[in-house]
Amino acid sequence: MSALLEVRGISVSFDGFRAINNLSFAIGAAELRAVIGPNGAGKTTFMDIVTGKTRPDSGDVIFGDPPRSLLRMTEAQIARAGVGRKFQRPTVFEDQTVGANLMMALRAPRNPFAVLRFRATDGHHARVVELAAEVGLADHLHRIAGELSHGQKQWLEIGMLLAQEPRLLLVDEPAAGMTLAEREHTTTLLTRLAQTRAVVVVEHDMEFVRRLDCRVTVLHEGAVLAEGSLDHVTADRQVIDVYLGRG
Amino acid sequence: MRRSTVIFIAALAVFVAVITVMAGAGMISTSFVKTLGMTLCLCLAAVAMDLVWGYAGILSLGHMAFFALGGYMIGMWLMYARTEAIVIEALSGQPLPATPEEIRQGIGNQIFGVIGTSDIPWVWGFAHSLPLQLLLVVLVPGVLAGLFAWLAFRSRVTGVYLSILTQAGTLALALHLFQNDSGLRGNNGLSGLQNLPGVSASQDATSLWLFWASALALAAGYLLAAWVVGGKFGSVIRAIRDDEQRVRFLGYPVEGFKLFVFTLTAVIAAIAGALYYPQAGIINPAEMMPIASIYLAVWVAIGGRGRLYGAVIGAAVVSLLSSWFTGGRAPSIPLGFYTIDWVDWWQVLLGLVFVLVTLLAPRGIGGLFK
Ligand SMILES: Nc1ncnc2c1ncn2[C@@H]1O[C@H](COP(=O)(O)OP(=O)(O)O)[C@@H](O)[C@H]1O
Ligand SMILES: [Mg+2]
Numbered sequence: 001m002s003a004l005l006e007v008r009g010i011s012v013s014f015d016g017f018r019a020i021n022n023l024s025f026a027i028g029a030a031e032l033r034a035v036i037g038p039n040g041a042g043k044t045t046f047m048d049i050v051t052g053k054t055r056p057d058s059g060d061v062i063f064g065d066p067p068r069s070l071l072r073m074t075e076a077q078i079a080r081a082g083v084g085r086k087f088q089r090p091t092v093f094e095d096q097t098v099g100a101n102l103m104m105a106l107r108a109p110r111n112p113f114a115v116l117r118f119r120a121t122d123g124h125h126a127r128v129v130e131l132a133a134e135v136g137l138a139d140h141l142h143r144i145a146g147e148l149s150h151g152q153k154q155w156l157e158i159g160m161l162l163a164q165e166p167r168l169l170l171v172d173e174p175a176a177g178m179t180l181a182e183r184e185h186t187t188t189l190l191t192r193l194a195q196t197r198a199v200v201v202v203e204h205d206m207e208f209v210r211r212l213d214c215r216v217t218v219l220h221e222g223a224v225l226a227e228g229s230l231d232h233v234t235a236d237r238q239v240i241d242v243y244l245g246r247g
Numbered sequence: 248m249r250r251s252t253v254i255f256i257a258a259l260a261v262f263v264a265v266i267t268v269m270a271g272a273g274m275i276s277t278s279f280v281k282t283l284g285m286t287l288c289l290c291l292a293a294v295a296m297d298l299v300w301g302y303a304g305i306l307s308l309g310h311m312a313f314f315a316l317g318g319y320m321i322g323m324w325l326m327y328a329r330t331e332a333i334v335i336e337a338l339s340g341q342p343l344p345a346t347p348e349e350i351r352q353g354i355g356n357q358i359f360g361v362i363g364t365s366d367i368p369w370v371w372g373f374a375h376s377l378p379l380q381l382l383l384v385v386l387v388p389g390v391l392a393g394l395f396a397w398l399a400f401r402s403r404v405t406g407v408y409l410s411i412l413t414q415a416g417t418l419a420l421a422l423h424l425f426q427n428d429s430g431l432r433g434n435n436g437l438s439g440l441q442n443l444p445g446v447s448a449s450q451d452a453t454s455l456w457l458f459w460a461s462a463l464a465l466a467a468g469y470l471l472a473a474w475v476v477g478g479k480f481g482s483v484i485r486a487i488r489d490d491e492q493r494v495r496f497l498g499y500p501v502e503g504f505k506l507f508v509f510t511l512t513a514v515i516a517a518i519a520g521a522l523y524y525p526q527a528g529i530i531n532p533a534e535m536m537p538i539a540s541i542y543l544a545v546w547v548a549i550g551g552r553g554r555l556y557g558a559v560i561g562a563a564v565v566s567l568l569s570s571w572f573t574g575g576r577a578p579s580i581p582l583g584f585y586t587i588d589w590v591d592w593w594q595v596l597l598g599l600v601f602v603l604v605t606l607l608a609p610r611g612i613g614g615l616f617k
Pocket of ligand 1: 037042
């Protein structure tokens with residue numbers, strides 16, 4: 001299997017504390033992967049490293065075709081190379097409309113002069129409408145994003161990620177704070193997305209992970225503890241001890 | 248075009264027409280026309296401040312330094328060209344025509360006598376030429392702002408640290424200009440700027456010309472700013488203001504956007520200054536002390552940031568009130584045991600208004616219009 005993203009033995013310490021410890025990870029071009037693990041396992045830090053927010057002390061992160069190291073690229077360059085990220089807390093631009101949020105995310109040249117000259121064509125507008133419909137916000141295009149419900153903000157953020165057309169999507173705890181109906185909608189969205197790109201979903205909630213029905217990587221103390229189907233990893237002795245056994 | 252932009256331009260046009268008619272009929276004094284023209288320049292600086300702070304979220308406390316630099320750059324030509332004319336005139340009585348060296352000597356004596364030298368410093372190398380010095384109005388503040396922005400934003404200096412850095416830079420520049428060997432006449436500054444070289448028209452006429460030029464610059468600056476914030480660029484810089492890390496993950500080079508806005512607004516402020524000081528007549532380094540830039544931020548906050556017309560209203564109202572209160576024309580309030588003298592108490596009042604607006608109307612005066 002040729003991987004789209006390959007993380008090779010990365011480590012990172014914060015003030016002497018090893019948050020990521022010789023972690024390796026790979027995902028294919030059209031794959032859905034759930035990453036689970038107890039609080040503080042390093043899931044968010046892992047995403048920070050892949051997206052360039054945090055620099056690892058050692059190891060390498062290889063992405064794309066032809067494969068390139070992401071370590072010498074800025075956050076914006078990594079995003080333009082095709083890595084999209086959804087944060088734990090929904091982060092949309094609250095004082096702008098749903099349409100403006102989507103328009104900003106839409107794939108187009110990103111440098112200041114190009115943005116200054118940018119004029120939205122009918123094609124751009126149509127794409128924004130299409131994206132809004134896809135995430136269930138068709139009737140909310142002209143609303144200010146700050147007025148949306150928590151779940152709607154999550155979808156808007158997913159819509160913005162779709163607009164970026166990333167090849168790899170990193171999604172941090174999408175189901176947190178969602179109602180049951182909202183979770184179902186989110187599951188459908190994520191599985192559909194993974195048909196055409198790689199999607200990594202970090203999640204706490206086992207029910208949600210079960211619904212995703214995909215390969216699971218268990219993180220513990222900054223390293224991979226187990227990997228396989230959900231049934232396989234939940235039967236793993238170590239996993240039960242460190243994670244499932246508690247609580 | 249947005250409705251508020253159309254209304255603003257129309258209101259400005261009416262204002263200019265009314266003032267022109269009143270000045271022509273002798274109903275208002277030349278000095279009042281100058282005050283209004285200068286106010287328009289301050290409004291333009293406020294538009295720049297709103298763009299960089301209200302929209303892009305960069306609280307620069309140094310934009311009045313660019314304003315003053317613009318004034319210095321045009322002031323150098325005004326002073327040089329006028330002195331040159333005077334020197335040539337004075338030397339014309341001699342039997343032999345004056346050599347260029349004699350003329351230079353005369354100009355040097357006239358301009359730099361106050362600081363005890365007659366050598367013309369190298370920074371005045373272009374002062375003989377209006378086009379070159381106009382170019383410097385844009386280039387000097389532009390390059391300085393670009394350099395500062397590149398260094399600061401590249402190291403991801405943001406928030407209050409950036410504000411402090413802009414204040415430090417402003418103070419350093421002002422202190423430098425206070426020195427005689429800065430080449431800009433130290434604390435004497437440049438004077439006689441109200442006299443336009445080669446123009447024999449009266450101050451009545453020239454003050455109106457400069458008033459019109461200021462109005463034109465404000466209109467152009469406002470339209471430019473409205474265009475910049477109206478489209479996707481405006482969306483992106485407001486997004487940077489609200490969450491710049493998120494904007495990076497959308498793939499936008501945040502530092503490039505900030506550098507662009509910082510530099511553009513520095514240039515707008517410089518152009519405003521280049522129109523202001525010929526009306527003020529004099530410029531000295533005290534004009535660029537950090538407090539001036541803080542005032543600019545206060546005007547924009549009171550007027551309402553994130554709204555271009557708010558910035559204009561704030562700058563106009565507060566700066567006009569300020570010159571009224573500090574000009575000694577505001578009646579003192581006798582309390583028996585103490586007399587409130589507005590020259591001293593205006594700052595207290597302004598501070599109070601600032602605090603009240605921040606607490607009660609965070610969107611400023613402009614926010615009340617919505
Ligand atoms: N910037 C940071 N500075 C110091 N410690 C950090 C930082 N980021 C994360 N950590 C620590 O690293 C560990 C992993 O955190 P995180 O990746 O957020 O875990 P998770 O997302 O799996 O809950 C935690 O113990 C956390 O306290
Ligand atoms: Mg986390």
